[in-house]
Amino acid sequence: MDLTPDDVRDVVRALDSSGLDELHLELSDLTLTVRREGAAGWTAEQRVLRDPRIEPEVEGGAEPAAADAPDRPRADLPDGTVAVHPPLLGTFYRAPAPGAPPFVEVGDAVDEETVIGIVETMKMMTSVHAGVRGTVAEFRTGNGEFADTDAVLLVVEPAATS
Amino acid sequence: MRIRRLLVANRGEIAARVIRTCARLGVESVLAASDADLDSLPARCADRVVRLGPAPAAQSYLDPAAVVRAAVAVGADAVHPGYGFLSENPALATACTEAGIVFVGPSVASLHAVGDKLTARSHAVAAGLPVVPGGEAADLAAAQAVAAEVGYPLLVKAVGGGGGRGMKLVRSAGELPGTLAMAVSEAAAAFGDARVYLERYVASGRHVEVQVLGDGVSAVALGDRDCSVQRRYQKLFEEAPAPAIPAHVHAEMAAAALALAAHLGYRGLGTVELLYDRDRQTFSFLEMNARIQVEHPVTEMVTGLDLVAEQIAVAEGLPLRLRQDDVALTGHAVECRINAEDWADDFRPAPGRIDRVVLPVGDGLRVDTHVQGGSVVPPHYDSLLAKLVVHGTDRADALARARAALELLRIDGVVTTAPMHRALLDDDEFAAGGVDTAFFERFLADRRAPAGVS
Numbered sequence: 001m002d003l004t005p006d007d008v009r010d011v012v013r014a015l016d017s018s019g020l021d022e023l024h025l026e027l028s029d030l031t032l033t034v035r036r037e038g039a040a041g042w043t044a045e046q047r048v049l050r051d052p053r054i055e056p057e058v059e060g061g062a063e064p065a066a067a068d069a070p071d072r073p074r075a076d077l078p079d080g081t082v083a084v085h086p087p088l089l090g091t092f093y094r095a096p097a098p099g100a101p102p103f104v105e106v107g108d109a110v111d112e113e114t115v116i117g118i119v120e121t122m123k124m125m126t127s128v129h130a131g132v133r134g135t136v137a138e139f140r141t142g143n144g145e146f147a148d149t150d151a152v153l154l155v156v157e158p159a160a161t162s
Numbered sequence: 163m164r165i166r167r168l169l170v171a172n173r174g175e176i177a178a179r180v181i182r183t184c185a186r187l188g189v190e191s192v193l194a195a196s197d198a199d200l201d202s203l204p205a206r207c208a209d210r211v212v213r214l215g216p217a218p219a220a221q222s223y224l225d226p227a228a229v230v231r232a233a234v235a236v237g238a239d240a241v242h243p244g245y246g247f248l249s250e251n252p253a254l255a256t257a258c259t260e261a262g263i264v265f266v267g268p269s270v271a272s273l274h275a276v277g278d279k280l281t282a283r284s285h286a287v288a289a290g291l292p293v294v295p296g297g298e299a300a301d302l303a304a305a306q307a308v309a310a311e312v313g314y315p316l317l318v319k320a321v322g323g324g325g326g327r328g329m330k331l332v333r334s335a336g337e338l339p340g341t342l343a344m345a346v347s348e349a350a351a352a353f354g355d356a357r358v359y360l361e362r363y364v365a366s367g368r369h370v371e372v373q374v375l376g377d378g379v380s381a382v383a384l385g386d387r388d389c390s391v392q393r394r395y396q397k398l399f400e401e402a403p404a405p406a407i408p409a410h411v412h413a414e415m416a417a418a419a420l421a422l423a424a425h426l427g428y429r430g431l432g433t434v435e436l437l438y439d440r441d442r443q444t445f446s447f448l449e450m451n452a453r454i455q456v457e458h459p460v461t462e463m464v465t466g467l468d469l470v471a472e473q474i475a476v477a478e479g480l481p482l483r484l485r486q487d488d489v490a491l492t493g494h495a496v497e498c499r500i501n502a503e504d505w506a507d508d509f510r511p512a513p514g515r516i517d518r519v520v521l522p523v524g525d526g527l528r529v530d531t532h533v534q535g536g537s538v539v540p541p542h543y544d545s546l547l548a549k550l551v552v553h554g555t556d557r558a559d560a561l562a563r564a565r566a567a568l569e570l571l572r573i574d575g576v577v578t579t580a581p582m583h584r585a586l587l588d589d590d591e592f593a594a595g596g597v598d599t600a601f602f603e604r605f606l607a608d609r610r611a612p613a614g615v616s
Contacts, residue, residue: 004182004185004186005182005523005528005529008523009523009524009525012523012524034523037570040566040569040570041522041523041524041527041566041567041570042522042523042524043520043521043522043523043570043572044520044521044523045518045519045520045521045535046519046521046534047534047535047536048203048206048207048534049206050206051206052193052195052200052201052202052205052206052208052211053208053209053210053211054200054205054210054211054212054213055192055210055211055212055213055235055236057213088510088511088541089513089541090511090541091218091541091542097347097348097351097352098351099351100351121511121513121541122502122503122511122513122541122542122543122544122545123543123544123545124503124509124511124545126510126511146217146218146541
């Protein structure tokens with residue numbers, strides 16, 4: 001059982017009148033440190049250690065996600081090609097909206113500023129730029145797939161420098 | 163029917179918030195959690211946890227069948243939907259009813275009545291509320307006819323939208339065809355409903371809302387809130403009561419909200435959103451939200467009520483436990499939403515692992531949060547980490563106490579918007595009270611101008 005905000009306030013009131021500056025409480029399923037911060041007031045740092053009591057699987061529910069995503073050939077890029085990674089982790093989308101045409105297809109020419117997709121992180125959308133001039137060689141992350149910052153979204157065959 | 167076991171079909175701080183009231187009321191709480199949330203703070207605080215589905219919300223928190231399956235599996239006699247996700251989704255309310263489970267929210271009829279923004283507008287008109295000039299835009303010709311009456315600039319709004327989603331600004335007649343076409347296709351994709359309508363754009367408007375609670379027969383108004391500090395229609399800071407509004411307008415807004423609640427025979431918690439015109443000191447109906455709101459704690463601070471407890475009571479079929487005369491507002495309350503975002507980098511989202519959480523405590527202080535040291539903030543959901551809620555004797559006192567509390571609050575491990583709130587509380591225009599919804603973008607622009615200093 002965690003302490004409610006009312007409980008913590010009661011602790012603070014008791015400490016306030018006691019002249020003590022700090023209380024550290026360590027229980028089997030909870031730690032709490034209440035500290036006087038000079039004249040500014042009091043703070044509490046609480047950690048609930050109790051493990052969640054998870055029910056057995058519900059019939060008909062979706063399968064649990066595999067603990068480890070299948071290893072993708074992240075590093076083995078064809079010679080001379082460049083991987084495009086997401087700027088931050090999130091869900092990768094190849095098109096600006098469901099049903100809309102993709103930003104780019106294999107074979108399309110891109111430059112540094114070309115938007116090749118978007119990642120959705122915490123309900124916010126961030127454009128992904130190719131970051132390199134060349135031709136889209138292949139996609140390595142599908143539409144709607146989750147990608148961390150190491151993930152290869154697509155592979156670009158760079159244009160010959162001239 | 164007495165609720166004894168409640169399925170909390172949500173996550174984050176609101177899940178922790180509902181679980182806390184359950185514990186106080188002696189109601190057993192069962193958290194329905196996605197795979198990303200099985201080890202969260204709400205999961206540790208709930209009496210039990212049931213797995214809802216994979217991390218993506220579409221396969222867990224947004225799947226009515228998964229929620230009802232979980233509720234049946236654990237023998238819950240009620241489902242609390244929180245806010246967002248399925249909270250205003252008639253499909254969940256209907257499925258709960260069919261399974262003999264209480265949906266802690268309004269009737270299916272009310273959800274339909276206010277979920278469709280055009281229907282909500284017509285109900286508001288029928289209840290005698292002023293609405294912003296506008297109308298449905300079934301095609302370009304209809305839109306041009308409405309626009310001719312409304313004038314420019316105007317907003318194109320998705321009928322299925324709400325909460326700031328699905329709105330587009332049209333500055334002139336030349337922009338209308340292109341923006342209308344884009345709004346229609348985006349509305350179809352985002353809400354599964356291509357219908358849009360037009361509304362006059364009020365340049366200096368404030369977002370003011372009235373909290374109502376009904377039992378299906380009668381309703382009470384629990385004061386108003388101001389949520390005008392927004393970025394891209396996302397609220398950042400809220401307060402109760404709304405500042406710098408004449409007393410008679412507060413009373414008129416409450417009466418209007420009650421008229422709508424009465425017209426709908428409303429049961430549950432609801433929020434009547436109003437657009438307050440600063441220049442004219444008048445208000446118009448915008449939409450009604452049929453759920454508990456993120457910013458409900460400021461109302462709880464000034465009324466002394468536990469809105470989740472009241473929500474559960476009316477869901478049980480009990481009559482209201484308070485009359486309008488019992489509602490007394492004391493002092494002023496403010497709420498800072500602390501998000502995992504870097505405001506210095508265009509509010510870039512910052513999921514990750516939390517190292518430490520140190521919170522201010524004391525009288526008139528409350529922090530609703532779902533994180534503690536060791537928590538992981540997943541990238542799949544919104545960025546709200548904590549709400550710092552402060553109650554003062556008046557607005558100046560509440561703001562001063564909020565400044566002090568912010569100095570003591572520490573959330574280490576991810577970037578948060580706490581520094582933004584410090585800057586906001588130090589802003590003179592904001593401190594004066596009654597800013598409009600355009601204020602925050604001006605505030606940001608002013609701070610960007612002298613480059614190099616953060």
